[in-house]
Amino acid sequence: MMLFKFLQKTGYFSRRSAIRAIKYGLIKVNGKIIREPWFDINEEDKITFKGFEIKMNMPVDYIIYYKPSNKVYFPKEIKHLIPLENLPKSDEGLIILTNDSEIHRAYYKGFIKNKYLVEFSVPISENVNVQNIKISQISRNKAIITTIRIKVNQLKKIIPTIKKLKRIETEPIVLPVDLKPGRYRKMTDEEIIALKRILGII
Template sequence: MMKAKERLDKILANSGFGTRRDVKRLVRYGEVLINGERIRDPEFHIDVDNDKVVINGEPLEIEKHSYFMMNKAGGAVCSTKSDRHQTVYEFLDEKDNQKRLGGSLSTVGRLDADTEGLLIFTTDGELNHRLTFPKYEVKKTYLVHLRDSVSDAEKATYIERAKSGLRIPAAANDPECDAKPCDIEFIEDAKCTITVTEGRFHEVKRIFIALGNEVVYLKRLMMGTLHLDESLGRGEYRTLTDEELFSLKELVK
């Protein structure tokens, strides 16, 4: 749980006012007011929920956490560094990809390099944990393009087998296992959506392998209550609205 009080220099550094040395100079020059009182001690502790901070005459809104939605581009990996691929963090502006009081920015779960669509970033470790913790069974919906067209009779079989739970093949360090029941809805003969509640490695691809088909395109459309903003181009992102964030938090209370 986040402490109620934080050092002034830490807050200013995390709010984009420069390095700890820069902000110490700013404070000692008398540019910071807290609750109307001029503070010259960089190590002064403030109540981040209740104290009013003014910098150079402008009120400071203290950001404890960041929450973003990205339309992940295919080819990018959900790692901070990669020698072979562009990382999703490279699509973020420097001002957004910085440490907040709550910590560093992380992705909520991961998407494969070739998978596109909804990706959440946050510094809120508790929310991240809850959205990915198996206990909460947060639903994730994907758009799937298949290698082979599926007849009407086969569609019924796919849907029924998926709802019953499938034995899916091993992948990397994840052994052969029983996937939890999931929902498939067909849009066209080789296009469907699938909604899963697990986050196993390559799970959606393994489900369709077990069904005798192959995924050739995969895009995440939804996670929990959050739908991908289709106005976002590949690699674009935006801050979550208050309503979106509230809905996610309510889902995993």
């Protein structure tokens, strides 16, 4: 089977996005980057996308995961899912994982807000004039930061005094107060619908 055909059958990709992912070097076959969409694969090959193994005809899942700080691995039960937006090792908080390709495509094209509870090494001012970043001060050394299309590593370069960071919301999904670090749960039907609505899917 040709590689791009396999990607389509996983449910993650359209034909166009499969070919693009391959040409951008995001797909590995048995640990080796393959940039040829028509590359021939067989059933024994291990295919990964951004480090996550993918398989054909997998059931669609939607997961809310509370990533602990200083952890980089997901629980084995949800390793087949891909995060909408990951967090660096040192940080904690909400990660949404799914193998719904439509949600992934809409998320990367959209302008979804992420909110973080942040502690600073020195007092911070709300008057940080950076596009797509809003700071709502809680105390001299704490704030809620809202971002649009800015990854955590980029945020830390813009505001290098960030000492501790916890993602508390990926619009419209809020990190549940009863979810402990390292634990996860399935999204409710209401949460899935709300996410799809804000992404413009429904």
